[in-house]
Amino acid sequence: MTALMLGGAAFAADKTQQGQMHGQTQQGQMQQGQMQQGQKELTGRVVGVKSDDLLVESEQGAIIPLRVSHQTMVDGKELKKDQRIESHLKKEFQPGAEVRASFGIEKMENKAVSIEHKK
Missing domain, CATH: 1.20.5 (Single alpha-helices involved in coiled-coils or other helix-helix interfaces)
Structure with missing residues (x-):
């Protein structure tokens, strides 16, 4: 039993x-x-690049770091797997450039889903 x-x-x-x-x-x-x-949307001006982060000043004046990965769509295209993210960001996004980005918050980071030059 x-x-x-x-x-x-x-x-x-x-x-x-x-x-x-x-x-x-x-x-x-x-x-x-x-x-x-x-997902959040952000429109603003590029301030700079730090490692794999694109620093964007929002329309309200806050500087938002967006973590870019090889899965992030930049102007409709993924980054090449063999390409360094930081060097690509520095070449692609000059300080002062207007951008529109969508991102999600994951593990206390703003993970960029897509970033486009604003026309």
Whole structure:
């Protein structure tokens, strides 16, 4: 009888863990959906480049660092995988250039999704 009770307790714990894992999966999917829906837009003037960050002064005067990766679309194109991000940004975006960017906030960083020269 003890063995049956232990087996039943283990089964209940297993069901609880499955429920928690399912809840975590749903929560992760929800957060990912919110990230896509929660993308922010920024229009401003390029101040400079620091490492892989494009520094943009917003219309309100705040300087916003945008983390650029090889997945970031720059004027509709991805960066080449063998290209250094910092050197590409310095060549492509001169201080004073007007840009429009979309980005998401991930791990306390502004991850640039796309950056375009404003015409």
